[in-house]
Amino acid sequence: MGGPAAPAVQLDSPISPYFQYCLNATDTNIVPESLERVVSHVKILKTIVVLLPVVMSASAANAQDLAEEITELRRVLAEVRQDYESRINDLEERLTRAERMAQGARRDADEAFEIAEQTAIDQSAGTSAANTFNPAIGAVLVARLADLDNGWEDIPGFLPSGETGPGSSGFSLGESEINFNAIVDSNFFGNLTLAVESEDGETEIGLEEAWIQTTGLPYGATVTAGRFFSESGYLNKFHRHADDFVDRPLPYQAFFGGQYIADGLQGRWVVPAPLLVELGVEFNWGGGYPATANEDTSPGAVTLFTNIGGDIGMSNSWQFGVSWLSVDVKERESGVPGDSFSGDSDLGIVDFVWKWAPGGNPTLTNLKVQAEYFHRSEDGVFGGLDYNDDQMGWYLQGVWQFAQRWRGGYRHDVVDVDNGSLPMGTILEDPGRSSKRDSLMLDWSPSEFSRLRVQYARDQVLPETDTQWFLQYIMSIGAHGAHEF
Amino acid sequence: MIRITALLIALFAPFSVSAIEVFACEPEWGSLVEELAGPTAKVTVATTAFQDPHGLQARPSLIAAVRHADFLVCTGADLEVGWLPLLLRRAGNPKIQVGNPGHFLAADFVRRIEIPKRIDRSQGDVHPQGNPHIHLDPRNVRRVADALGVRLAEVDPTNSAYYQSQLDNFQSRWADATLQWEERALALNGMRLASHHRSFSYLAAWLDLDIVATLEPKPGIPASGAQLAALLEQLTPAPPAGVIRTPYENRKPSLWLAERLTIPEIVLPFTIGGTDAAVDLFTLFEEIIRMLEEHNR
Numbered sequence: 145m146g147g148p149a150a151p152a153v154q155l156d157s158p159i160s161p162y163f164q165y166c167l168n169a170t171d172t173n174i175v176p177e178s179l180e181r182v183v184s185h186v187k188i189l190k191t192i193v194v195l196l197p198v199v200m201s202a203s204a205a206n207a208q209d210l211a212e213e214i215t216e217l218r219r220v221l222a223e224v225r226q227d228y229e230s231r232i233n234d235l236e237e238r239l240t241r242a243e244r245m246a247q248g249a250r251r252d253a254d255e256a257f258e259i260a261e262q263t264a265i266d267q268s269a270g271t272s273a274a275n276t277f278n279p280a281i282g283a284v285l286v287a288r289l290a291d292l293d294n295g296w297e298d299i300p301g302f303l304p305s306g307e308t309g310p311g312s313s314g315f316s317l318g319e320s321e322i323n324f325n326a327i328v329d330s331n332f333f334g335n336l337t338l339a340v341e342s343e344d345g346e347t348e349i350g351l352e353e354a355w356i357q358t359t360g361l362p363y364g365a366t367v368t369a370g371r372f373f374s375e376s377g378y379l380n381k382f383h384r385h386a387d388d389f390v391d392r393p394l395p396y397q398a399f400f401g402g403q404y405i406a407d408g409l410q411g412r413w414v415v416p417a418p419l420l421v422e423l424g425v426e427f428n429w430g431g432g433y434p435a436t437a438n439e440d441t442s443p444g445a446v447t448l449f450t451n452i453g454g455d456i457g458m459s460n461s462w463q464f465g466v467s468w469l470s471v472d473v474k475e476r477e478s479g480v481p482g483d484s485f486s487g488d489s490d491l492g493i494v495d496f497v498w499k500w501a502p503g504g505n506p507t508l509t510n511l512k513v514q515a516e517y518f519h520r521s522e523d524g525v526f527g528g529l530d531y532n533d534d535q536m537g538w539y540l541q542g543v544w545q546f547a548q549r550w551r552g553g554y555r556h557d558v559v560d561v562d563n564g565s566l567p568m569g570t571i572l573e574d575p576g577r578s579s580k581r582d583s584l585m586l587d588w589s590p591s592e593f594s595r596l597r598v599q600y601a602r603d604q605v606l607p608e609t610d611t612q613w614f615l616q617y618i619m620s621i622g623a624h625g626a627h628e629f
Numbered sequence: 630m631i632r633i634t635a636l637l638i639a640l641f642a643p644f645s646v647s648a649i650e651v652f653a654c655e656p657e658w659g660s661l662v663e664e665l666a667g668p669t670a671k672v673t674v675a676t677t678a679f680q681d682p683h684g685l686q687a688r689p690s691l692i693a694a695v696r697h698a699d700f701l702v703c704t705g706a707d708l709e710v711g712w713l714p715l716l717l718r719r720a721g722n723p724k725i726q727v728g729n730p731g732h733f734l735a736a737d738f739v740r741r742i743e744i745p746k747r748i749d750r751s752q753g754d755v756h757p758q759g760n761p762h763i764h765l766d767p768r769n770v771r772r773v774a775d776a777l778g779v780r781l782a783e784v785d786p787t788n789s790a791y792y793q794s795q796l797d798n799f800q801s802r803w804a805d806a807t808l809q810w811e812e813r814a815l816a817l818n819g820m821r822l823a824s825h826h827r828s829f830s831y832l833a834a835w836l837d838l839d840i841v842a843t844l845e846p847k848p849g850i851p852a853s854g855a856q857l858a859a860l861l862e863q864l865t866p867a868p869p870a871g872v873i874r875t876p877y878e879n880r881k882p883s884l885w886l887a888e889r890l891t892i893p894e895i896v897l898p899f900t901i902g903g904t905d906a907a908v909d910l911f912t913l914f915e916e917i918i919r920m921l922e923e924h925n926r
Contacts, residue, residue, distance in 0.1 A: 244808065244811070244812065248808075248811075255740070255768075258740070259740055327727060327728075330726070330728055330729075333718060357718065359717070359718065359723065359726050360723045360726065361721055361723065362721075362722070362723055363721070364696050364720065364721040364722065365721045366718070366719070366721045412721070413721070414692065414693070414696045414719070414720060414721050416696065416697065417693065418693060419689070419690070419693055420689035420690065420692050420693040421693075422692075451689070452689075453688070453689025453690070453692075454689055454690045454693070455688065455689075455690040458677065458679075461688045461689065461690060462689075463689050499686075499688075503677070503679040503680065503877075504676075504677065504679070504680050505679055505680040505681055505684070505877050506684060506685070506686060507681040507683075507684035507877070508879055548851050548879060549851060590850070591750070591753070591754065591849065591850055592754055592849060593750055621750075624707070624710045624711060625711070626687070626711060626712070626714065626715050627684070627685065627686040627687060627711035627712045627715070628686065628687055628715060629686045629687050629688050629689060
């Protein structure tokens with residue numbers, strides 16, 4: 145950081161303008177005290193210079209001596225001058241520094257004033273104490289306009305599971321959702337989600353989620369209790385409004401009735417590892433499909449799950465999950481009197497998600513590919529008959545954000561049954577073919593809080609192909625949503 | 630002297646300390662921790678200069694990193710609102726939860742600007758707590774460093790004396806550097822610039838730059854063609870010295886405007902790693918000022 149080398153001083157060099165200014169300065173008020181001293185010294189210097197010729201003529205006898213003396217004098221002169229110049233430089237520097245400091249001090253003073261003012265404003269703003277502790281509140285408004293050829297309500301070969309099918313043509317409100325969440329205290333986090341739905345002219349308020357979660361447990365452990373979205377599968381834990389398509393993939397409709405919601409406990413543990421390795425277990429006492437209501441002390445359904453995930457380079461990240469859901473089914477209704485299922489139902493799900501964003505920055509463009517495979521074995525009694533059969537399903541979808549606010553996506557979803565053990569004529573009769581769909585979607589998000597979507601589906605759930613068009617809006621108000629992976 | 634201290638620390642570190650694991654949301658805070666904690670901390674940084682810190686997702690790798698952290702340093706002021714709360718809830722780590730000493734938010738220690746008078750989202754993705762891009766004012770870095778030094782000592786008391794000496798050392802170097810930058814930047818006073826997003830408000834406030842236009846009509850909302858055309862018309866009579874943006878923002882609007890106004894598009898590093906030369910906080914500011922000087926007319 146060393147400054148530039150001081151220029152070599154030469155006697156015949158012109159005097160610097162600032163030096164001259166100091167020599168001629170008459171207004172002593174503007175000359176600092178030490179500068180005055182410099183000026184008086186310079187006057188002495190002047191006298192020496194004037195006297196020099198006199199000295200020279202007086203000692204003309206010895207030219208050699210004289211020459212030496214002149215050299216000596218020049219040297220002294222140069223020294224003196226160098227000394228003064230460096231002192232003046234020094235003073236100049238001190239002056240600028242003082243100016244800078246004054247400037248800094250003024251700025252600090254301004255800032256102190258502003259902070260004081262701001263504090264005063266903050267303190268005078270009358271927020272009531274009760275209001276300060278409001279949780280984060282958000283609401284999601286969803287609606288759609290559909291045009292279907294025929295639509296359908298049940299998937300052949302599966303028991304009715306709740307919400308299946310593309311619904312009906314025309315305009316319909318989806319689930320409008322209200323969410324509250326906040327830190328309870330230093331140990332717990334709480335979340336409440338209400339779903340408001342209008343069906344057949346009646347408004348229903350459903351309790352979608354109501355859970356508390358520990359935040360204070362060490363060693364990577366978290367316990368959740370209450371009503372929560374199960375970790376079975378990848379998509380299940382997401383709210384519907386976060387989906388990339390208007391409707392859930394067929395396996396989710398067939399095996400979960402859209403979403404598997406558990407009433408009970410969940411424990412999860414993040415293993416200490418450089419990758420994400422997470423193990424979890426869930427106990428469900430509730431009656432959310434595929435579980436059936438249970439009044440025993442032991443839970444009616446148990447889920448074991450694991451998620452493993454990480455990054456590959458800067459631009460790729462992935463997650464792989466396996467889950468196993470075991471349900472002790474007690475009289476699951478089929479809609480046909482007398483035909484209900486009781487027994488064991490075991491569902492295995494393998495899921496994989498891969499996300500790509502250039503440089504790991506998904507804001508501008510990104511690509512997401514996800515796939516899940518479901519396999520379920522059911523063993524028990526259906527309508528008084530022995531029943532031991534398998535069902536399976538999978539989907540693969542890709543969504544590409546090709547411009548900052550635009551995304552396009554494709555999905556293929558399939559479900560299939562192998563219900564050979566049952567006689568013909570029951571609702572679980574094997575249709576002998578798989579049900580499948582192909583969907584294309586395009587959505588535009590004017591901001592992070594609004595989304596407009598159009599979706600086309602070529603639906604082959606029933607033997608006859610159904611062409612479906614959807615227009616959908618999803619808007620969120622209130623608290624900022626989460627960017628879940 | 631510094632080198633000798635560093636050498637001594639390096640020699641004795643294996644015997645006297647076990648490194649604390651630090652999770653930093655942004656590179657600037659990761660770098661500040663490295664300045665203050667040196668080899669006593671092992672720092673993981675969640676984002677790079679090429680990632681929008683607001684638009685990130687709670688990726689599995691980040692959950693794994695937060696799981697291990699003894700100390701978390703983020704900006705706060707809602708910058709990481711989309712992903713940090715999720716990471717905290719997923720990681721099962723009480724040390725870095727809100728309210729514990731291991732949870733450090735830099736924006737808590739500075740005066741934020743651009744606090745909206747009116748909070749609704751017709752104003753775009755506004756943050757009720759003000760502009761969160763606080764680090765490009767060295768006076769803010771100074772304040773955050775003071776608070777960070779104290780907090781590090783609280784989290785890791787065995788090394789508190791070391792943190793204090795590192796802090797003193799940093800602050801004296803930082804004060805010198807700040808004075809020098811301020812002196813150089815006198816020539817930049819009133820430099821007129823257009824900016825993609827309000828990413829440089831603190832820099833502008835510090836250096837008295839004049840941000841004459843923001844390309845995004847509202848924070849987080851990309852400009853439409855018509856809005857850009859209007860902006861072009863507005864700026865044509867007196868074009869600014871350049872269009873500035875961060876490395877992670879969409880380059881197209883800035884390029885379009887810059888080309889039509891025949892002014893340079895200036896990609897300022899924004900944070901550590903934004904250019905090859907910006908390797909720490911000192912070189913970051915050095916680079917930004919150098920680039921502005923280069924384009925100042």
